[in-house]
Amino acid sequence: MTDRKRILVACGTAIATSTVVARKIEEELGRRGVKVETTQCKATEVPSKVEGYDLVVSTTMVGATGGVPVLHTVSFLTGIGIEADIEKILGYLAD
């Protein structure tokens, strides 16, 4: 059994965006030997789905997350700042 960390990946409308973001996060963390479980949703669904997740990563603003940390970033789309964001994610997951 593993205690894989869970990340909720949210985007505005198109589910395609969160697919790209989730894939990138898994790929980057995988290269560092960290396995995570990602789930995708729309930003508006975050408050109702967030329970049980360790982190929310969103390309757009999200509502209340009940204490679950949120990383608001577009780096996984633009390609700029990915490394710094991965460090942040690792920091959040380590807590």
Added chain:
Amino acid sequence: MENRKKRNERLLNRIKVEQQTTLENLAEFFHVSTATIRRDIKKLEERGLVIQAVGGVIRYSQERTGAVDPRRSNQAIEEKIRIAEYCTELVNDQDDIIIGPGTTTFLAGKIMSGITDKSFRIITNSLELALETSSVENIRTLIIGGEIWNKHTVGTGDSEYFAGCHHNHTLILSADGIDLEHGLTIFESRLLGLMKTMVSVSSKVILAADSSKFGRIRYHHLGPLEVATSIITDSGLDPDFEKEILSRGIRLVKV
């Protein structure tokens, strides 16, 4: 005391050599306080040259420069992503989609790589985008040949593909300037020929441009506004432009 610019250069070299280090090590090496180094590191970090990792470790950033210019990437980025997301919804199964040069179009292509329920082709001059889309099974990726410049883009479009291809592509196009009288204009002369060719083989031309581009005129003329069959922009569009665009029979979507 040596000037800051010079020290920054030496600092960066030092970090490159050590690959990973700490504020304390660097302060010792340069005989300055950790507060001074911290300030310098912050500047280098803002420029995306170094990374401060968990636990205060400082690393040289291996990140390659992207197709998105970091100095421009924050400009209207939320709008650009919304526009790009909308473009994604216009993809049909079996489409041949040309992704023209530009930040918004690059983002559209990137987000398209997240489409999993359709098979289509992407034709691009961006090396970075091609690497991304070619890793996805349902997308066939075709890269346009020519000389590489700017580290990530093939600029010249010296491509056999266009010589014999069909004329039924969907083009996701951007322009640096959009004006009612002067039409679509761009900054970069090297891209002009390529972009004109892209337009000439496309039956659908989707102009993906945030509202800041409207009312501007740049150096090189790509064609009249009517080159675009649809325009996707944000809600900041000037109402006069909106009226005129619609009166010319161009489909307009504000996201």
